[in-house]
Amino acid sequence: MKTLWHQRQQRHLTQQLKYLRLVFNDHFMIALIFLFGALGVSYANALKGITTLWWGKPVLILAFWALLQVGQFASLIFEADSVFLQPREADMREYLRGAWRYSLPVPLTALLFVGLLAFPFAVRGAGVTTLQWAAFLLILVLLKSTDLVRQGLGLLMDQQTAARGRFWLAQGISVLSLALSVYGPSWLAIVAILAAIGWYMWLTTTFQRVIRRSRIDWLVAIGREERRQFRIYRFYNLFTDVPGLTSSAKRRKYLDVFIPRLTLTPPHTFTYLYVRGFLRGSEYLGLFLRLTIIGAIALYFIPTWWAAALVAALFIYLIGFQLLPFAGQYSNNVMTFLYPVPPASQQHSFARLLTVLLLLAWVIFVIPMVWQLGFSLLTLAAAAIALAVTLAFIYLYAPRRIAKMQ
């Protein structure tokens, strides 16, 4: 069973890495770096003038309690296992132990990373001592580890009622021990750590006891693992095509208001096709929205006009560049080739879609720029530079690039 687990873990890991490489592609990384840069600068600025806030501690506790919910037990159980692993049910202990270990690193890294990021705020804004914060982070690690044991326990037979009770108990202990660690004198933090350790010990011994006599509840385990993986793959699918999870078109009737009413004549043929393909397909609409929203948020935090102009121009370029492959979306459909429509009309239709989308992005970007920089000549200059880049992209860059792609 140990070997089986190792094989699965290996395969799962390779697959995740393959997708993560696609998710964190060059363009997305550039966008993220700018976003984090902009957020970091404004975080540092905000911290400068801060004094201890009464809501600092409650917000920290609530935020980290919410973050504790992230990260699920990755059992990597397949549907076929309920048939093929039935005879080995008694051995599932080793398998589940492996799954628990495998589930740990991602949520723990996330908790500690955010924990370190929040450290300056905790000290300056919430009046937490360094030692208290260290205890806080240690408790987070213990609570998450216990939480994963609890989730693993929930995969066993006849645990459904007990699981519900344990869920609420877990939430109570989490909030309580986190609160104890930051409120009051330091010795209370030690009490909180002991409470978390006790909770961990109790659940692990329960797990050991239950698994000796209980079997895996295959239906529950398979269902949970499928939902978990589906969520992850749906996220990957925003960036790339996940086989099996076909990026099927969605009707999205509410977006029909954006479809222009055009006469059904040959020059409008490809506009008809492109607009619907864009609004109902999963790929390009998501990409456009993602980059536009990230860009707008980044611009909201940029206090210098030329930096704002640069970031706006960069995001316009990124959005436009990622939309270009959509021009060839239907080139493998033989019917588009057969339409008695001149090829120039197809290029024209795509150019119009691109123009509308990039100008829309530009308008959306100007709003946070004006918000942050105010009405001034320099704001106007920044908006004008971004607009110039938009138009240059549409009229100079895109046609050449598309010609090269075909």
Added chain:
Amino acid sequence: MLNVDQLTGGYAHVPVLHDVTFSVPDGTIAGLIGLNGAGKSTTIKHVIGLLTPTKGTITVNGLTIQQDATAYHQQIAYVPETPVLYPELTLKEHIDLTISAYGLPVKETWEKADRLLKMFRLDNKLDWFPSNFSKGMRQKVMIVTAFMTEAKLFIIDEPFTGLDPLAVHDLLTIVQERKAAGASILMSTHILATAQQYADTFILLNNGRVRSQGSLDQLKQEFGMSDANLDDIYLAMTKEPAAS
């Protein structure tokens, strides 16, 4: 009227067709018959313009694709072997898109389309996406969008596979209507019994060459099999040694 004259061609540097000559006059149904790999689909790809001949010419009513691709395609309607639909468009929008692409009159064409949709029992599925359709239904959508146009040449690649018997019957009905209206129809198929019953002429392809062509009587004479059916002739042809 489709004219294929001394067509030699195929995929880049892999000649598949050699010196293929045949024609489909107005108001006739021609059956394009041959084994897998004989060159039926390649011939069709040349006719619709997906492949460019290395030698020879293809004209539809005197027009080649080189002269005016738009006008050339205006005359052709094509039903591919595997249905190709747009995943993001509903059935209704597929019809609107076809109306738009061919510049057809909206109201009259919708009347035609409605009749075809009813015939193929798709009239209550106008708002469906292709992903909800079975293979046969997709095939029917392709047939509807092809036969609602004013094309003068209909090219139908393996039309009968995947269709239910009723749909096969209906398809043959509308094909004959178009034939009566003066269109040329080129139909590739393996279903020889149906071909024999409905096609006026046959083009027998073997190893990328036209082995024989003409009406059933002409074929019988050529093969010296006076009371043979298309099946027998076809089998006789496949047993001949490959001409190199």
